[in-house]
Amino acid sequence: MAIEFDDSKEKLRRITISGRLDILGTEEIATKFSALAASAQRRVIVDLTGVTFLASIGIRAIITNAKALQQRGGKLVLFVGENASVSKTLDATGIDDLIPMFANADQAEVAALA
Amino acid sequence: MVSPVLDSIVTLSIRADASDVRRASAWVEHVCREYGVPANEIARLDVCLNETLANILAHGNHAALSAPVILHLAVHDETPASEAIVTVSDAGAAFDPLGVLPRARPKSLAEVQPGGLGLQMIRSSADRLHYRYSEGRNQLSFAVRWSSSSSLDA
Numbered sequence: 260m261a262i263e264f265d266d267s268k269e270k271l272r273r274i275t276i277s278g279r280l281d282i283l284g285t286e287e288i289a290t291k292f293s294a295l296a297a298s299a300q301r302r303v304i305v306d307l308t309g310v311t312f313l314a315s316i317g318i319r320a321i322i323t324n325a326k327a328l329q330q331r332g333g334k335l336v337l338f339v340g341e342n343a344s345v346s347k348t349l350d351a352t353g354i355d356d357l358i359p360m361f362a363n364a365d366q367a368e369v370a371a372l373a
Numbered sequence: 374m375v376s377p378v379l380d381s382i383v384t385l386s387i388r389a390d391a392s393d394v395r396r397a398s399a400w401v402e403h404v405c406r407e408y409g410v411p412a413n414e415i416a417r418l419d420v421c422l423n424e425t426l427a428n429i430l431a432h433g434n435h436a437a438l439s440a441p442v443i444l445h446l447a448v449h450d451e452t453p454a455s456e457a458i459v460t461v462s463d464a465g466a467a468f469d470p471l472g473v474l475p476r477a478r479p480k481s482l483a484e485v486q487p488g489g490l491g492l493q494m495i496r497s498s499a500d501r502l503h504y505r506y507s508e509g510r511n512q513l514s515f516a517v518r519w520s521s522s523s524s525l526d527a
Contacts, residue, residue, distance in 0.1 A: 282423070286391065318490055322485055
């Protein structure tokens with residue numbers, strides 16, 4: 260698992276997660292993910308294009324951080340690009356109705372900053 | 374290439390811990406590839422397997438966590454539809470996950486409660502589910518099906 264962030268755009272943090280977001284993978288990144296999502300910028304894009312497997316525990320980590328950010332007046336959106344397996348999982352669980360999900364990077368950025 | 378048929382069942386014994394969940398996934402993928410199961414169906418089995426094992430790890434009692442978890446895998450290569458079936462067997466207290474009513478989907482982030490997602494993912498990924506409690510073990514089976522033509526494309 261890998262988790263990186265990019266603060267090069269003002270007021271926006273991009274968190275990129277890659278690898279297998281199963282039990283082990285989620286445990287590996289959970290602490291850093293929460294710390295990064297508690298961004299001073301309060302607008303966050305989580306890039307899941309490099310996630311090869313998304314388990315419910317990984318979805319719960321995303322939901323927890325999205326909720327926490329929302330409670331602080333921030334916003335978290337998901338960027339999935341062409342990652343069909345991840346978008347299918349998020350769609351099947353209805354998470355895309357709760358957290359905005361985008362295949363297009365520009366649209367994700369506009370939505371995060373809106 | 375004609376895929377060999379695995380009508381007999383292959384078995385793997387794992388520990389009830391997170392590292393062995395990954396080992397189980399790798400095993401299912403390896404065997405399924407060997408027997409011509411399409412990638413999309415392997416991915417669906419992987420979801421069911423991970424969520425079933427995650428439930429055992431999260432909710433299993435001492436017996437469930439201390440005894441080996443047994444996986445059985447069978448592939449039936451038939452025309453017009455083939456099927457791969459994984460059965461996960463654990464020694465925990467009897468619990469039928471298929472008897473749990475699906476939760477209503479939350480309408481907002483604030484309404485989201487923990488739990489229930491895994492079962493939802495199993496239900497949406499499997500084509501067929503079966504549970505039984507036998508000889509002191511929970512046995513949850515999940516099957517995926519595919520048409521013979523899609524197997525050739527995989």
